[in-house]
Amino acid sequence: MGIEDTAGRVAVIIEDDADIRNLLEAVLTQAGFETIATGNGLDGINAVRAHNPIVTTLDVSMPGMDGFETAKRIRTFSTTYLVMLTARDDEIDTLMGLEAGADDYLTKPFRPRELRARIEAMLRRPRHPVTADAASAAESAATPAGTVAGASIADQGTLSDAEPTTPKASPAEPADGWFSHNGLRLSKMERIVQLGGVQLELTRTEFDLLAALLAAQRAVRSKNDLALLLRGDAHASAYPVNEADRRAVEVHMGNLRRKLGDSSAAPRWLETVRGVGYRLAAVDATAN
Template structure:
């Protein structure tokens, strides 16, 4: 029993990187940050390691043999809420945007500074790891409590065998749960400010429960999407700049001394586009999210009774 308890408290990081030198660097940086590391050299082994070890943090290279980082991110997001940071060797905007759309929480361009990687990981950990009702599917499908992560090595053969079996019988069930919303909490009948709900034009958000609901249904949002929506709902008609929102996602809200790149701002645009799509909001006649050209975003005008 004690081994299971200690396993649940371990800070495990999975590294998915085919370049041995960078993989070793990542192991060093993450070990110094207090993580036990599991290193893999390709996308398939990396997905299996995430499923087996349920890591707190996963680093994922974009260019991998076999399935690339984008496909690996999508597969990981089907069952895991690990903090996912993507690494790309190219400073191409499309890599950043596609990575965020695939489910990454953050990204870094190679070569990166170890100090920046640690800062990004620390910022991600300041944000809640899971949305309400979002139990890691790894705990429901395949876990290896007594396995000891070590580097550089992929998941042990016994864990891989369990993962293969889970892929054959469990992944479809997990996807169905996510698709039909059965893993989400039931919508609320009443929404009161005393209970922490904010309402605007029929959209309800509760920051404590990390819930967003519309038309009697819970809206499935990523961490970043929820944080952005919550920021706009709290600010009402006050404009939030892209730089301000980028800092918010990094846990540095209103700290104007921090640098915000154009890629960071473009990442906010991607998150906002995904958020609009999930809300069913119109870009030309918005009900909730209004773009303030050249500056940022705010809530659209309140609907008249």
């Protein structure tokens, strides 16, 4: 679903800076959203609860309740797509935002068209009900556009020589629609993952990463490749993959391993190929 198809949908803005708040209202209104703007975490939580927005933008550095705590509270009752905005670009802040439940994370000053492209990428993906394990998803997508309020933004990183984008594997879909590996089963059509007959609750990003690795089997998928996969076809190559994109993939893979109960030292399902990316672990003949 393109962002132009979201007319009539609600977006909540949680931002204490009036200038940025007004800018976000203008950008999201132009994109077809009805906007509800708030200036602090508590009012933002109440707005999300009252209006059930499809998208919520959230400032990290707010007085009183900060964005991390606000995100955690929102995630207890809402599946709204959370985009965190911050003036800080430290890696730890990015990881804290993702772990608090953010779907994406942008550093100020951001590009309006970049924000719109990231939201468009998220809206193309189905949402799941809130679960106790609800976590982040950083589906990054962007378009090279102008900067916010005349401010410049540093050029994003490019594909590193150490992590080339691997060719996408295109195996035939299983006849019954279920991918299986060492007792793990996944249905793309039903968006269900089962392990030992028990259904797992995965985030959108975790599901898509696992589906990509199951489809590729033992072929390696690089971090760059997986980051582009999460953007979706419309914006896969519109903006270079940067280190934050690769770190986001690592965080999601770590969360996925935790939910599977997998070990990075002796993997049963997800194997790290150092310096490149990930692939399925070797087949256990006794598991399937």
